[in-house]
Amino acid sequence: MAALPPNGVPKATGLVPNTSKNQDLIAKARNYKNIPWCEQYERMISGMLYDSFVPELEEARLRSRKLMKKYMDHLPDDATAESLGKDREKMLSEHVGKLGKECWIEPPFYFDYGMVILDCGLVTIGDRVMFGPFVSIFAATHETEVQSRRDNIEFARE
Numbered sequence: 001m002a003a004l005p006p007n008g009v010p011k012a013t014g015l016v017p018n019t020s021k022n023q024d025l026i027a028k029a030r031n032y033k034n035i036p037w038c039e040q041y042e043r044m045i046s047g048m049l050y051d052s053f054v055p056e057l058e059e060a061r062l063r064s065r066k067l068m069k070k071y072m073d074h075l076p077d078d079a080t081a082e083s084l085g086k087d088r089e090k091m092l093s094e095h096v097g098k099l100g101k102e103c104w105i106e107p108p109f110y111f112d113y114g115m116v117i118l119d120c121g122l123v124t125i126g127d128r129v130m131f132g133p134f135v136s137i138f139a140a141t142h143e144t145e146v147q148s149r150r151d152n153i154e155f156a157r158e
Helices: 023-029 039-045 055-073 081-093 146-150
Strands: 140-142 153-156
Touching: 023 039, 039 055, 039 153, 055 081
Parallel strands: none
Antiparallel strands: 140 153
């Protein structure tokens, strides 16, 4: 899992994975709930090369897809705007690392580990933020070297 190609020349994208864990980010993530803790998760949020197919991360993605479906399909016949908001807020709080009060995400949206927000790196969204249609937030990237891609090696940025 080399950070640079064999010839030592940086990749054309200028994106090079980190070579050590970011202890500040790991400490921040330790305050969050619903985190798939494992060695590869710590590498992932630190921007290092990591294996996205370890069981803990695969299970976290499956859990995300289940929640996403439940969240997007949830619309009881007797729902009011208030009850729907409370139901959805409860569902989100059971999944994302940290959630402020009265958070509202209008479906459809897509999670990877925990939205499209491809949240391989820690994603922080401040108070009173509103996103319009077709917004995408990507913290993930992939190696461009053939063998790394065959080995399913990825890295992310916060």
